[in-house]
Amino acid sequence: MYKNITLSASLINIDWLNVRSQLSELEHASLDYLHIDVIDGNFVPDFTMGTSIINLIRKSTTLPFDYHFMAEEPSRLFDSFQVNKTDYFTIHQETSRNLHRDLVRIKKDKSSKVGVALTLETPIDALEYIMEDVDLIVLMTMNAGYIEKQQYPQVVKKVQKLRKLITEHELPIKIAVDCNISFENISEMVSSGADFLVLGSNVLFREDMSIAACMELLHAEIDKGLA
Numbered sequence: 001m002y003k004n005i006t007l008s009a010s011l012i013n014i015d016w017l018n019v020r021s022q023l024s025e026l027e028h029a030s031l032d033y034l035h036i037d038v039i040d041g042n043f044v045p046d047f048t049m050g051t052s053i054i055n056l057i058r059k060s061t062t063l064p065f066d067y068h069f070m071a072e073e074p075s076r077l078f079d080s081f082q083v084n085k086t087d088y089f090t091i092h093q094e095t096s097r098n099l100h101r102d103l104v105r106i107k108k109d110k111s112s113k114v115g116v117a118l119t120l121e122t123p124i125d126a127l128e129y130i131m132e133d134v135d136l137i138v139l140m141t142m143n144a145g146y147i148e149k150q151q152y153p154q155v156v157k158k159v160q161k162l163r164k165l166i167t168e169h170e171l172p173i174k175i176a177v178d179c180n181i182s183f184e185n186i187s188e189m190v191s192s193g194a195d196f197l198v199l200g201s202n203v204l205f206r207e208d209m210s211i212a213a214c215m216e217l218l219h220a221e222i223d224k225g226l227a
Contacts, residue, residue, distance in 0.1 A: 001032050005190060005222050006174060008033035008066045010200040011057070012048055023061045025211040033066035033088065035178075035198050038081075040071035043095050051080045058082055066198075068117060068138065068178065071095060075102050083110040088136050090115030093126050103133045117178070120155070124162050131171055136196065137162060138176040156192050163193025183221055190225025 001007070009031045014022050026034070034057070039048045049057075058065070064086040071077060074091045083089055089112045096102045099116065106114050115136035116127060127137065139162070141155045159175060166173050176196035177189050181203055189197070204214050 002030075002219055002222055003226060004195060005226075006032045006176075006196040007218070008035040008176075008196065008198050009204055010035040010037070010178075010198050012037045013200040013205040015205065019057070020060060022205075022211070023057070023063075027061065027063060029211050029215045031063060031199075034061065034063050035066045035068060038067060038069045038071060038074075038077065040077075042072045043070050043092065055082055064088075066090070068115075068198075069095075070117075073097060075105065078106065078109065083112045085111050087112045088115050089113065090117050090136060090138050092117045092119070093122055094119055100130050100133065103130060107133070115176070118158075124158060124165065128165075131165075131169065131173065134173060136174045136176055138178050138196075138198075139194075141177055141179045141181065156188060159189060159192040159194050183217055186218065186221040187225035190222055 009026050011034055036054055037048045039046050041047050064084060066088045067081065067083070067090060069077065069091045072095050074095060089106050089110055091102055093099055093116055103114050103116065106112065113135040114133065115138055116130065116134050117138035117140065118124070118126065119140050120142060139155065139158055155177070159177065162175055166175070174196045175194045176198060177194045178198040181189070181197055181199060183203060186197065186203070199218070203218055204211060206214060
């Protein structure tokens, strides 16, 4: 954690030919979490790692996991994953037929930290009835499942609105921003109230910079946002 900002490395962007060495770099760079996208090809048109690969990575690192389920009716997959108490386990508001039931089940069965994610078009108001049950709210900064470079201005307003709501109700909830996080928008996200950053190819896994060098720039942009 850097100045109360939690940092999670998105493994969907890792160099799969050099996984072991990059995991070591991430540990030395003091990342807080490994962000694990679980995609079933239904909610979004893509697939990611299966449980065998995910569980193998679990054995190869000391970093806790930040699971992000982008899957229809995610409860059908819960029992397939090894989850520790220090992990985050996040599901989408849009994919659960009974969101509250699923969140309660995660807390009861997994004993992990619980998160709920919103796609770009889902309003904050959709969460008011379950906010007391979550530790993390993940705001997608672009349409889930699509590779886009466009930054949508409504994301910042969404972060600001959510931070105000959390503060008014005095809730210990972290706000994460996921997808298309870059050196150009980190300071604005932080100043708006985000305190959990999911880092991918724009910030952490770059061909032109080492992970250590990326972290230096990242810290500088967080400092700007906090100032």
